Amino acid sequence: MKKEPSYFTKKVWECALSIPHGKVTTYGDIARAAGGGNQASRSITHILSTYPEHEKIPFHRIVYANGKVWFSLREEKKRRALYKKEGIIIDEKGRIENFNEVHFTFV
């Protein structure tokens, strides 16, 4: 039996899935676009994890507000290659060089 997601949750899912190819966004933006406010970024993580098909969620396209990207050190090379393939340049420390260019907003 499935539980009905809240409006906020659905909005978050929609925003997360609406990230175009080659673009990235921050949790704060999604939270804001969902109408929860930049503080709701806390729940974004959990909400994305609660997505029934969370495997379809492009987590790798969601980055920190400070421009840092999350990925395991072991998968770093693969992730970086994937990012580069999407047109996103990642720094050695996992920071996005052209963050401003690939930053997608839900305005």
Place this chain on the structure above:
DNA sequence: AAACTGACTGTTA
């Protein structure tokens, strides 16, 4: 209903 959790953000040192 209360407490805990979560791929976070912003401020302060």
Place this chain on the structure above:
DNA sequence: GTAACAGCCAGTT
């Protein structure tokens, strides 16, 4: 520029 502290929200237990 890096490190540490506190704060907020929704969902789950």
